[in-house]
Amino acid sequence: MLNGRRPIVVVSGALANKPGNGGAAWTRLSWPLGLMRLDCDVYFVEQIAPAACVDASGAACEFERSANLAYFRSVTERFGLAGRASLVLEDEHEAVGLPWSELLRVADAADVLLNVSGHLTIDALKQRFRTRVFMDQDPGYTQFWLRAGLAEDRLRHHHFYVTVGENIGARGCSIPTGGINWRPVRQPVVLDYWPAVSAPTPTPTPTRFTTVASWRGPYGRVTSDGTQYGLKAHEFRKFSSLPRSAPQAFEIALAIDPADCRDVEAMHENGWKMVDAQAVACDPFAFRRYIQESSAEFSVAQGIYVQTQSGWFSDRTVRYLASGKPALVQDTGFGQRYPTGRGLVPFRTLDEAVRGADMIAREYEMHSTAARAIAEEFFDSDTVITSLLRQVGVTS
Numbered sequence: 001m002l003n004g005r006r007p008i009v010v011v012s013g014a015l016a017n018k019p020g021n022g023g024a025a026w027t028r029l030s031w032p033l034g035l036m037r038l039d040c041d042v043y044f045v046e047q048i049a050p051a052a053c054v055d056a057s058g059a060a061c062e063f064e065r066s067a068n069l070a071y072f073r074s075v076t077e078r079f080g081l082a083g084r085a086s087l088v089l090e091d092e093h094e095a096v097g098l099p100w101s102e103l104l105r106v107a108d109a110a111d112v113l114l115n116v117s118g119h120l121t122i123d124a125l126k127q128r129f130r131t132r133v134f135m136d137q138d139p140g141y142t143q144f145w146l147r148a149g150l151a152e153d154r155l156r157h158h159h160f161y162v163t164v165g166e167n168i169g170a171r172g173c174s175i176p177t178g179g180i181n182w183r184p185v186r187q188p189v190v191l192d193y194w195p196a197v198s199a200p201t202p203t204p205t206p207t208r209f210t211t212v213a214s215w216r217g218p219y220g221r222v223t224s225d226g227t228q229y230g231l232k233a234h235e236f237r238k239f240s241s242l243p244r245s246a247p248q249a250f251e252i253a254l255a256i257d258p259a260d261c262r263d264v265e266a267m268h269e270n271g272w273k274m275v276d277a278q279a280v281a282c283d284p285f286a287f288r289r290y291i292q293e294s295s296a297e298f299s300v301a302q303g304i305y306v307q308t309q310s311g312w313f314s315d316r317t318v319r320y321l322a323s324g325k326p327a328l329v330q331d332t333g334f335g336q337r338y339p340t341g342r343g344l345v346p347f348r349t350l351d352e353a354v355r356g357a358d359m360i361a362r363e364y365e366m367h368s369t370a371a372r373a374i375a376e377e378f379f380d381s382d383t384v385i386t387s388l389l390r391q392v393g394v395t396s
Helices: 022-037 067-078 100-109 141-147 232-238 258-269 284-292 303-307 315-322 350-362 364-379 381-391
Strands: 008-012 041-048 085-089 094-097 112-116 132-136 160-163 182-184 208-214 222-224 227-229 249-255 273-276 296-299 327-330 344-347
Touching (some): 022 315, 041 067, 067 094, 208 284, 232 303, 284 315, 296 350, 315 327
Parallel strands (some): 008 041, 008 112, 041 085
């Protein structure tokens, strides 16, 4: 409570802008869902450009009949945000859901805006919030873009800056701060939505490692001070031979451009099972089902997260852990923040990945229990969000 009343919190992020991406939906939704658990008065707002509106086939179309709007309505309604969510057509200030006039009233009354990736840039709305928090989901990209003068529109006019790159500003992390006090924040998971789920019975043999991924990710390579930082594709290629060296099963639900067909062929030849991410993770519920029907996660990270030792930790991995699914994931320096070796196993080399998969398979129940315990101790939305609200002065 804040002076005897419920804090009013507005979360802004890209949901309709990523239709059919169930994982991205959880990244944004975990904040309003977690805030509602803490009895906050919560609203969700998203802006979308007319050029981003497409129909079900991916062809450009009008906002009113777009797949973006349909997805926004469906997801917000299913998570109890109907009447508290608004999708704004940015060039016209036309809003669906909570109307524009009501949005302005909410902004005036709100205690804080949590602006995921600086998504909300409409000054007529953004500037009305008394406290604005920029929430960095792309550590390294954000800061190198800032150095190059490319991120001003999203970064400007915030009072606090938080990042999931927990090592930024610490020794060993090469990401520049740009003179900003980057406060670390963890990826929250609302544990009631992500219960621990036992492996299918009988226990699958071999252990099935999965992940959901975009081959190249949403951004191109970044070059700064003569150093080029790689993409997730470059990291996957380093470990493409893993199934040839380990007896476990390895599967990727992958979003990949047809132009990268040679990479798909190479992964198949090395023993990977490739499935279509759109087919198995097209909405938040399908995404959750895919994770909870897996045994464990294996995944690499974006090259920039690894090279800079940013401490970045995937919110997808948090959901594997919460589901009681051990995670074998590429080291980004997160071992400085979280316990590793049980439930959460980092790797840097192919040999380490092979040994990690074997460790998890041999003592699966122990690693499964440890995975859930890590999620409960470090990523519970109650703890993560309460800490953030205190840091930005919303609660004491």
